Structures are given as structure tokens and as C-alpha cells.
Amino acid sequence: MNDIRRSILWVIFGFALILLWDQWQVHNGRPATFFPSQAPVVAASGAASGGVPAATAAANGASAATASPAAGTVPAGQRTEVTTDVYKLTFDSNGGSLVGAQLLKYPEDSKNAKSQPIVLMQDTPSHQYLAQTGLAGGNLPSHLTPMALVTPERTLADGQKSMQVRFESEPVGGVKLVKTYTLTRGSYAIGVQHDVVNTGSAAVTPQLYQQFVRDGSKQAGSMFYSTFTGPAFYSEEGKYQKVEFSDVDKGKELKFQRNAPDGYVAMAQHYFTSAWLPPEGMARENYVRKVDHLYAAGQVFNLGSIAPGATKTFTSTLFVGPQDEKLMNATAPNLDLVKDYGWLTILARPLYWLLTFLHGFLHNWGWAIVGLVVLLKAAFYWLNHKAYASMAKMKAVNPKVQALRERYKEEPQKMQQEMMRIYREEKVNPLGGCLPILVQIPVFIALYWVLLSSVEMRGAPWILWVKDLSTPDPYFILPILMTASSLLQVWLNPTPPDPMQAKMMWIMPLMFSVMFFFFPAGLVLYWLTNNILSIAQQWFINKRLGVN
Structure with missing residues (x-):
């Protein structure tokens, strides 16, 4: 005995x-080593079954999830760097997209506080990770459309609480898009406001999309440190759902809530994340797809009819920062779920609090x-x-x-x-x-x-x-x-x-x-x-x- x-x-x-x-292994986005199982799938519905809804097609015929019709990258426009106390951000005049984000309080080398700040978003030949928005539903301004920067500020001055970065497009299809980013001192939550102006003579019914586009590269690390990298969705009905790049590659039916009146889309990696946080109660269609070497995960919103001369305003929040639970909880409900503890969350959260x-x-x-x-x-x-x-x-x-x-x-x-x-x-x-x-x-x-x-x-x-x-x-x-x-x-x-x-x-x-x-x-x-x-x-x- x-x-x-x-x-x-x-x-x-x-x-x-x-x-x-x-x-x-599961947390890292890889199949379970010892107890593999096939996760149940949810049948795709509506236009999203083929990937991004067809309504997100841009003026040149490219899907909103693609960065270009062929190569998968948007030709670079004029780049503008904006600095706050926590960020060094890079915006592109094409689409007014966020194409670079350095987190100034987090050094690349965690053992050397004087090393260069970690780069979370970038648009380089070696790595692409972008936040894009635009209009769909016809020949309308998209993330491919050239836009003019109309605000002079480039740095959040000492004592200044916030600053704005505003882009405006020329009318396309009788619609003008004004995109305003609001950066606040000490905050990783960026306010994003879209003003859709109907400059034409007929009513329009555009859709607005918000998405993350990135390649499938993951953080370097040993066999114990490679972590999950990829899209994630949250809604009250579907709860927190991760999407593995490998499942997208294999053309599998992906398990996430396609249609919801709430929730967010995120792009997660070890320690850091980005997330689009739209207003609650507004119906959205979630999507994930791959075009060429890039993956896109985003949401599409119906803006309804806009009469000639009228303006429709859509506001949301873009979170780009660390997976700090206190910080994420203060930003949006359930955003802290991006910090995924797996099947023992019910025990892990009290332990983290303690x-x-x-x-x-x-x-x-x-x-x-x-x-x-x-x-x-x-x-x-x-x-x-x-x-x-x-x-x-x-x-x-x-x-x-x-x-x-x-x-x-x-x-x-x-x-x-x-x-x-x-x-x-x-x-x-x-x-x-x-x-x-x-x-x-x-x-x-x-x-x-x-x-x-x-x-x-x-x-x-x-x-x-x-x-x-x-x-x-x-x-x-x-x-x-x-x-x-x-x-x-x-x-x-x-x-x-x-x-x-x-x-x-x-x-x-x-x-x-x-x-x-x-x-x-x-x-x-x-x-x-x-x-x-x-x-x-x-x-x-x-x-x-x-x-x-």
C-alpha cells in the first residue's frame, strides 16, 4: 500500500x-498536445459566410478586409507621427489609418528600461499590424481613400489633457468622411469619431467597418513562451471567443458570434492587445478572413439613411495597450477577458485580485x-x-x-x-x-x-x-x-x-x-x-x- x-x-x-x-498549448493557439478535441463550430450565416461581407467592398472593388486588390498592402501615403505621454503613433493619409503604435512606458527589452519602446503596431516589409476603418455600400471613402490631415498638433504638450488628430476625405460618391482621433493623457483608449457627410443630391445608406489587419507572425520565444496571437470576439451571447490563424488558413468554419448587438473585436498577443469598442446596442456583423498573407478581423455597422446635406456621426473607442485588468475594466465591460486564463478563470481571477x-x-x-x-x-x-x-x-x-x-x-x-x-x-x-x-x-x-x-x-x-x-x-x-x-x-x-x-x-x-x-x-x-x-x-x- x-x-x-x-x-x-x-x-x-x-x-x-x-x-x-x-x-x-491551447492558450498559444495551437492544438492540444495530449487531449486534442475538435471544438464545435457555428455555421456561418448571411454574407459573412464567405469571409468579409460583400457590402464592405471599397470603391475600387477591393474588400474592406484586404489591404489592396492584389498584394494585400495599402500603398503608403503621407505618414504623420503623433506623440503623447504613453504613445508614439503613426497615421497614414491613405484612409487615415493607424499604422504604427509604440508604447512609451513599456521597453522592448523588459530587463532594460532604457531600451526602445515596444512596437505594437507597424507597417513594414517584415511585419504588418494596422487599424483601419472606412465606408462600404458603394463608391464611398474607405481605408484606401486619400485623406488630408487638418489638425496641426503633433505632440501632447505639458499640462495638456487631450489632443485631436483629424483627417478629411474629398467627397467620393457624394459622401465625405471626417475621421477624428482623440488622444488623452495617460490613457490607452483612443476616441474615434466618424462624421459621414452626404454632399450629394440623393440619400445614401452606407455601412461603416472597423478592422484590424495583420500578418500571422508571432512573438519570438522559447517552447514555454510562445503565446496565443490572433483575433478574438466578445458578445453577451457568444462570450469570449478566440480565432486561430491556423483555422483560417485551413478554411475551417470559425467559432465566433457573427451577428450581435454588443461586444468588441480584438487582436490579442502576449501581454498586449488592441480592440475596437463600438457603442452598445448597435447591431454589428463580425467577420474574419485572409487575403494573401494578411488576416483581417472586424465589424460592420449599418448607418441607416443619410439625407442630402445631412451628417451621421459614429463614435467608438480604439484600445491599444497592455493587458492590465484594472485598465481594461475601466475602459470597457469585459475587455479584461482578452487576458485569457483558460478553463480555470473562476479561480485565476480571485488569485490575481489577491x-x-x-x-x-x-x-x-x-x-x-x-x-x-x-x-x-x-x-x-x-x-x-x-x-x-x-x-x-x-x-x-x-x-x-x-x-x-x-x-x-x-x-x-x-x-x-x-x-x-x-x-x-x-x-x-x-x-x-x-x-x-x-x-x-x-x-x-x-x-x-x-x-x-x-x-x-x-x-x-x-x-x-x-x-x-x-x-x-x-x-x-x-x-x-x-x-x-x-x-x-x-x-x-x-x-x-x-x-x-x-x-x-x-x-x-x-x-x-x-x-x-x-x-x-x-x-x-x-x-x-x-x-x-x-x-x-x-x-x-x-x-x-x-x-x-
Whole structure:
């Protein structure tokens, strides 16, 4: 029974790691490695079944999702750079599109605060990621239409709360489009207002589209750091739904809500995101498609009839920034879902809240992680107490069990009977240490996702040599200490009577510890702290029960 108990514990531990890796694969937008499944699909409806609705065709016949009729790129017009306290943005006069976005408060190298700001959007031969809008429903101004910049400001001056960047088109098909971006100090939410002016002699019924266009490249990273990159939609009916680039490539039916009266479209990647946030209650049609090497994800809105000489105004918000939950919650309802914790969101969100609460007092994310582990260990103290007490009792009776195995090694049935007798007499449950550990596994997995997904960890120092909790320990000190603590735990626990299992008890921690050399320092710090507290509790129980 002692051997069975240990085997079960190792199976539980191994299975937890497999679940982590499997869910990490899914989170990265790749098929599950160990438990692949085909997600149910929603049949496409209406014009969206072929990709972008046909009504989004631009004046030259190109679809609104394409960046050009052939090559997939819009010929560059005049580029204008605009700087605020948080942004350096680049606008193109063709369509008044946002073709570049640097986040000034987030360095490209998270370990070097003086490095160049991270580039979230750009339009270069090596990478394209753009935010476009325009009109559809006839020969109307689109993201391909040349527009004139009519505001002189290029920089948000000291003391200035906001600034505007306004583009105007010449009338196309009797319609003039005025696009105004409002940039606010300290904010990653950009106000976008479209004024559609009917300069013709007949009523028009245009549609307006908002979309993100980008290539399928993903952030560089190791096998543990490649994250999900791609479009995502939210609506009250469909909830949060991701779309994988690979499914678009394969021509699969994509699982997202095509028609909704609410919600947003986003383009997500690790730590950062962009999202179009239109007004609630206005019907929209969502779409995803690929033209040439570019993917487009967006929404189309019916503006209704506009009489000659009349103007229709459409306002929305463009979020371009970090996946900071507090920031996203303040911007729009449910935008924080872009920070995807997977199937353990119900546990991950309270853990994230507790982590940020501790950081508010400790002002250091490393110590906040340590404090969170202390609180979790306190919450599970009695469960762990039962598990460690069971292990201590097993260690105490281990000499008797060893003697029985030696005495009855030729009589397995008799040996099992005598072992059960000893367990009854000593009031030992060989499986007593399993359930408490099993209960805690979902909490551990949820915390894993919290630490791995939180942009707050990016560039956050702890002490001395640990300058960035989101990257591996540069000197591998934390992984080495974690490995040593795992081996100390093995030493504290009872030794299996079987020599082969006894060897495996020492080998398995070494094998699993290899992964921690590649994990972010914040995750290793969590596990090391957990091990140290577990060792202290195990040692205290062993001492109290007189077990050596």
C-alpha cells in the first residue's frame, strides 16, 4: 500500500504538469498536445459566410478586409507621427489609418528600461499590424481613400489633457468622411469619431467597418513562451471567443458570434492587445478572413439613411495597450477577458485580485508572490497537515513494513495482510496524503496562468539578481534552490520499501526540475516558496510525532 500511495502521488503530480503543458498549448493557439478535441463550430450565416461581407467592398472593388486588390498592402501615403505621454503613433493619409503604435512606458527589452519602446503596431516589409476603418455600400471613402490631415498638433504638450488628430476625405460618391482621433493623457483608449457627410443630391445608406489587419507572425520565444496571437470576439451571447490563424488558413468554419448587438473585436498577443469598442446596442456583423498573407478581423455597422446635406456621426473607442485588468475594466465591460486564463478563470481571477492587493502593500511583485503563497498555505494548512501527518506516520512505521517485506517476500498475500494489520494498529491511512494534494492542484494551475499572463510581471524586479520576474533567472539560482528543496522533501518523506521505487523518488524531482530552468523567475519563486513552507510544515509535524 505504501508503494501504491507514492505511485498515486507521482501520477497526480505528473498529470498536473501535463495539464499545464496541454492548456499552455491551447492558450498559444495551437492544438492540444495530449487531449486534442475538435471544438464545435457555428455555421456561418448571411454574407459573412464567405469571409468579409460583400457590402464592405471599397470603391475600387477591393474588400474592406484586404489591404489592396492584389498584394494585400495599402500603398503608403503621407505618414504623420503623433506623440503623447504613453504613445508614439503613426497615421497614414491613405484612409487615415493607424499604422504604427509604440508604447512609451513599456521597453522592448523588459530587463532594460532604457531600451526602445515596444512596437505594437507597424507597417513594414517584415511585419504588418494596422487599424483601419472606412465606408462600404458603394463608391464611398474607405481605408484606401486619400485623406488630408487638418489638425496641426503633433505632440501632447505639458499640462495638456487631450489632443485631436483629424483627417478629411474629398467627397467620393457624394459622401465625405471626417475621421477624428482623440488622444488623452495617460490613457490607452483612443476616441474615434466618424462624421459621414452626404454632399450629394440623393440619400445614401452606407455601412461603416472597423478592422484590424495583420500578418500571422508571432512573438519570438522559447517552447514555454510562445503565446496565443490572433483575433478574438466578445458578445453577451457568444462570450469570449478566440480565432486561430491556423483555422483560417485551413478554411475551417470559425467559432465566433457573427451577428450581435454588443461586444468588441480584438487582436490579442502576449501581454498586449488592441480592440475596437463600438457603442452598445448597435447591431454589428463580425467577420474574419485572409487575403494573401494578411488576416483581417472586424465589424460592420449599418448607418441607416443619410439625407442630402445631412451628417451621421459614429463614435467608438480604439484600445491599444497592455493587458492590465484594472485598465481594461475601466475602459470597457469585459475587455479584461482578452487576458485569457483558460478553463480555470473562476479561480485565476480571485488569485490575481489577491496578488494585486498584496502588491498594493508590499510594492514589489516578487514579495507579493511570496505573500500570496503564504496566504494559500495558511488557507490549506489543515489539508496539508493531514497529508504531512499521514506521511510522517508512514515514515514512522516504515521500518516495520521493511521488516515484513523481508520476512514475507516469498508470500506476497501474507505480506499484504500483515501490512494492513500494522496500518490498522498504528491508525495509518496509506492514501491519506493524496486527497489534500489533489484538492490543491486546480489552485496551483490557476496561479500558474495568473503569473504567466500578467503584464505586471514584465520587467518587474524582485531582489538582487532577479531583475525581471517574467523571464528565466539569468543565473539559475532560483531553479537550483527549487531543485534542492524538492530533493529535501523527498528525504523528509518515507522511503519506499522497493529499491527501484526508492531510486525513482530521487530521480523524478530532478527530471521535473529541468523545466524550471526555462520557466519565468516569478513562477519558480512561487514554487520555491511553496516548497520551503511545505518543508517547514513537514519538519514540524515529523518533530512533533518523533519521526526522524
